[in-house]
Amino acid sequence: RGLPVVVVSVAGAYRGGKSFILDFFLRYLNAPRCDQQTGAWLGNEDEPLQGFHWRGGSERNTTGIHLWSEPIITTLETTGEKVAVLLMDTQGTFDTETTIGQNSTIFALSTLISSVQIYNLTGNIKEDDLQHLQVA
DSSP states (O other), X not given: OOOOEEEEEEEEBTTSSHHHHHHHHHHHHHSOHHHHHHTGGGOOTTSOXXXXXXXXXXXXXXXXXXXXXXXXXXXXXXXXXXXXXXXXXXXXXXXXXSOHHHHHHHHHHHHHHOSEEEEEOSSSOOHHHHHHHHHO
């Protein structure tokens, strides 16, 4: 209670790995500080990621906006300030089931709510990616 809140949101195209990367954020933020500094937070190759639901395939997984229900208390390395971090997963944009208006609304809400917005892309940035960002 009484801590500043940092909301980290990941947005981007559907089936682009947003939930997957958020699970790595969860693992990192929940690891002891010494493991964060040595890289041990990654765990073993056979250790499954837990947290946000994700799966392979071509059908969308996340719909709407999902906020991790438990804040992660951590200390910012730059200032030494203790903060509560909340992770936000968003529905992928520009799938076959969602209108441009719905995409724009989800992207706008996540941008307004978040302290940090990550626009996640797979591979190289393409002109279409920038046009999608402009529309959203």
